[in-house]
Amino acid sequence: MSQSSKTPKPPAPASGSAAPPPPPVPTSADVARLAGVSRATVSYVLNNAEAVRISEPTRRKVREAAEELGYVPHAAARSLRAGHTRIVLLPTSHVPIGPLYSTFLNELQWALRRLDYTVVQYGSLGLSGDEAVRAWAELRPVAVISLGEISLSARNVATLKRAGARAVITMGPVGVPGAHALVMDQQEVGVRAAAHLVERGRARIGVVVPEEEGLELFSVPRLAGARSVPGAEVVALPMAYSEESAADLAARWRGLGLDAAFAYNDEYAMLLMRALQDEGLRVPEDVAVIGADDLLIGRLLRPRLSTVRLEMPTGAHLASLVDHAVREPSEVTERHDLMAAAAIHREST
Known part of the structure; x- marks a missing residue:
């Protein structure tokens, strides 16, 4: 037989070109x-x-x-057997809400996982209430915890429940019909801060209002609380979460005629206090400064930062409330006892 008549051998596969078949999925x-x-x-x-x-x-x-x-x-098969998923949907914030709330949310997620829920964070940036709710409902969560950055209506709550949510939990200054409302009175934070300054002899108070979108849930009632304090002359002062914005505000301070500042939280207070000192203003002699949240770093500053300490529920406590709401969906409740505020006097006031 001639060389040309021989049956050619198939070419050897190139190295790495033929992947081994995937292993069978265990059952x-x-x-x-x-x-x-x-x-x-x-x-x-x-x-x-x-x-x-x-x-x-x-x-x-x-x-x-x-x-x-x-x-x-298999999550889908498990959901079919149970009649609902174990997903707790947590719309995520896109703004700096501070270490206090970040720690609280981390504790909440760990506690829900220990209760055998799957926590799904959902970025809802740029969505309206109706748009967000339709997107959330597609995931068929058993519960939704709304932190208030998107305003929900009774119709929104009904949409989520028709999609299988056994509980909708809202955290904010007001409740939502049909939802389990955990009302956290942010106005009390402003009241405590302004009352502390007035007691220290400071009546002309600048209240720092963050320019970042999404913080109105906290900043608006805190400003209203400060304005409600007898003897307080309050001026709202927009400021972004940046050194440049704090420096711009500090450069204008002498012309504002203010002798005290209540910053939205300790982080904004620290930014402003440093900027005021850079402008040659003395704290507290020229300007008394108070923040909120009682962060440890505020106690390391000189002068030490006065603040409003918030007593919030633990993540484990809220997780147990979520679990109860899922198990007993007909018991819609409104709680007003989940947060307390107290002014802490230190050297900055």
Whole structure:
């Protein structure tokens, strides 16, 4: 046979061109076989079923088998069995709300995870109430925790509940019909700050109002609270969260005729206080300064920063309220006892 008549050999595959087939997706039956238990037991253990008593050694065997195989329960199938998801939707803020609230939200998310909820953060920048609610509803959350940066209506709450949300929880200065309302009186923060300054003999008070969008939920009632204090002459002072904006405000301070400043929170207060000192103004002799949130760093400044301390609920406490609202969706409540405020006098006033 001639060389040309031989059947040509197929070319060898180029290195890396043929990927191996993906391994089969492990199933609950695989976990059951490896652990030596039934598929029902696997389901009870991995879904944290409380109604079924299973020994700790068996639970450990199931979890170890699932980890060895890389098995993860199918969320959609689980939702069909339960009639709802375990998603708690948390619309995220796009503005600097401060370390106090950031710590609170982190605690909340950890506590919800320990209760077997899946926390989904949703960026809602630029969405109106109706647009945001339609986007949230597509995820079929079992609960929504709205921090108030998007105003919700009773119709919005009804839309979420028709989509399967068993509870809608709002945090803000006012409640929303149909929602579990955790009313946090931000006006009291302004009252405490201005009253403290008036007691210290300072009546002409500049209240720093952040220029960043989305903080109106906090800043507007704090300004209103300061204005309600007898003897306080209040001027609203817009300021951005930047050294440049603080410097611009400090450069104009002498012409404003003010002898005190209540900054929106400790971070804005620290920015302004540093800028005032750079302008040669003495704190507190020329300008008394008070913030809010009682951050540790405020106590490290010189002079030490006076502040309004907020007593907020723990993340674990709010998570338990969310869990109760999911289990008992008909009990719509409104709570007004979740935040207290007190002025803390230090060297800056």
